[in-house]
Amino acid sequence: MKKTLAQLAAWLKIREQDNEDTVVTGISIDTRTLKTGDLFVPFRGEAVNGHRFVEQAFEKGAAASLWLKDEPNPPQDRPLIFVEDAEAALQQMAIAYRSEHKATFIGITGSNGKTSTKDILAGTLSPYFKVQKTIGNFNNQLGLPITILQLDEDTEVSVLEMGMSGFGEIELLTRIARPHLAIITNIGEAHMQELGSREGIAQAKYEITKGLLEEGFLFYDGDEPLLRQLVTEDPYTETMSFGFGKENTLMVSQIETIESGSRFTVKGLIEGTFDISVLGEHQVKNTLSAMLVSKALGLTDDQIRTSLKQVALTDMRMQLVPVENGPLFINDAYNAAPTSMRAAIQFIKSTTMRSKKWLVLGDMLELGMDEKAFHEQLAEEIDDSVERVCLYGPRMKWLYERLLLVFDASRLVYTETDYEPIIEAIRRDADEETLILLKGSRGMKLETIVNTFK
Template sequence: MKKKLQQLATWLTIENQAFPDTVVTGISIDTRTISKGDLFIPFRGEAVNGHRFVEQAFEKGAAASLWMKDEPNPPENLPLIFVDDPEQALQKMAECYRNEHKATFIGITGSNGKTSSKDILAGTLSPYFKVQKTIGNFNNQLGLPITILQLDEDTEISVLEMGMSGFGEIEFLTKLARPHYVIITNIGEAHMQDLGSREGIAKAKFEIVKGLNEEGLLFFDGDEPLLQSLVARTPNLKTQSFGFTRSQDLVASNIVATAQGSSFHVEGAINGDFFISVLGEHQVKNTLNAMLVSRALGLTDDQIREALKQVVLTDMRMQLISVGELLFINDAYNAAPTSMHAAIQFIEQTTIRKEKWLVLGDMLELGNDEQSMHEEVAAYIDNQKISYVCLYGPRMKWLYEKLQTKFDAAHLVYSEQDYDPIINKIKLNATSESIILVKGSRGMQLEKIIQSNELA
């Protein structure tokens, strides 16, 4: 984005703007990461008042800043835009910039796989288009507007991740972004405490179609009955489905995992053999939605095939990490029962190494059913295929108690709040024949186990 301050003021219906010719080339809400030319957005919260940092933002290169009208003592002789509410101003500017931007916008939501799908799709398209995607977890009512305002004016494809914790949030984001294509990766159990049921989660995710362009397409997990039902009840919605069952528009089969990634065969809208340097059947499914969007944008099968070979995911998504002779799969970015099951299924089936380890941490935000959902993980764990299980966090005690009938004390470790017992078990027992899955919710920070100096 490259706009004069007067243009931003016009978007916000502000007259008599001072310093109208000041040029803004980006957006920032944090002085620690501000870039030269940014417009600084100060928020006023209970603990921190961002207005205290406005002058510091200018010292670090900000071109201009918003300022709340009721905030006293604005600095003099600096390019300020006075607004009633910085958040609403940010969203309004994003809406206006989106309305004039010529890019193709793609929105992605789902319980699991949003970030992986974003990375795979952007990686597949990048050799052929100028693509910008959501950075990190900037996927909410603040992050998505910032992502839009950070788009270069010549960007051809914008891939926008859309997250939520309650009803109405995806609807707000999709109506702001007005995507040409939308993807629903799956329906899991994350945010069950806020939405009450998987049906509620599906309904909240399906809000993404409310902002979809009239000629746009929804790509969805056709193996999910809840999404099938919502699609069937939505007239005039253009869709393509992906999955592992024959009734889908794009079907994957013959999935084979190696130390380099996953090979698979597809039939339907696209046909042939493909490879992606990512592990897990669930990641193959995330690849299917990227393939369908890429085809809709005009790429050939060969172009898609070559691009997929180069795709790289954000860290901590089924990421292979070698520590000396040990081999870890770092899938510690997030966890819910659906993704936990998928990761365990992968480790049980893989032939990369013979001795299989599970290092599992609490699954958060599951609501009233969190105990039963942790206990049910025991049914996924086959003690004929898994050699060691290490559990971390207060909620994993429920799983630990269930697994005591499957594993003896030498092969089952539980620690409520100390990584050391797990690190020591790995140090003493894991070998060059071991592959160790590390998975838990972000708040458990299980990557610290992999990063331990004791294992280096």
């Protein structure tokens, strides 16, 4: 982005603006990551007032700053834009820049796999287009506008992750982004506490179609009956489905684990065998949506096949972490919900990467009133192919008690607040033939365990 204050003021419908010729080349809400030329956006919260850092932002190279009209003592002789509401102004500027931008915009939502799908899609398209994607977890009502405002003017494809915790949030984001193409990765159980049911979660995710351009397409998990029902009830949205079922536009017929990741065969709109350097059936399924979008943007099957081989995911998503003279870790500890937890356990059971298999599982958070049942039900997924199960967190006690009914206690480790019993068990009993999967919600920070062995 390269805009003068006069242009930003026009976006915000401000008639008079000082320092009109000042040029802004980016956006920042944090002085720690601010870059020279950024517009600083201060927020006023209960604990922190961002206006305290405006002067520091200028000292670090900010070109200008927003300032709330009812905030006293604005700094003199600094390029300021006075607004009623900083969040609304940020979103309004993003809407304006989006309307001017020539890129193809792609929105991604879903209970699980948003970030993986974003990474896979961006990686697949990058050899052929200039692509910019959501960085980190900038996927909410502040992060998405910032991502849009940070787009280079010559970006050809923008891949935007859209997160939510309640109704109306995806609709807000999609009306800002107005995507040409949209993906719903799946429907799980995350945010059950706020949305009440899987039906509610499906409705909230389907809000992504509210901002989809009229000529746009929705790509969705065709194995999910709740999404199929919503598609059936929506006569206005053009759709394509992906998954394991034969009725999908693109379906997987075979998956095998290879040394470099996964090899899979697809049928439907795209046909043939493809490799990707990530593990797990659920990651292959995420890949299908990226393949359909790539096809829609004009890539050939061979181009998709070539670029998929070099795709890399953000850390802590089925990330292989070898330890010299020790076990091989799969760090999938970025987040967890019942759907993704079951998928990861299923991978461990089926893989032949190592002869000994361990599970290190942490609490699944934000599951609402049924959280006890969701943790207990994981016992049905764990069988004798798993040598050791290590559980961390107060909610995992429910799973531990259920496993005690069917497994010898020597195969189980449970700790509520201390990683050390699990670390000690790994040091004592794991070896070069051991594969250890770590999976838990972000708040459990299970990567602490694998970092001990790096």
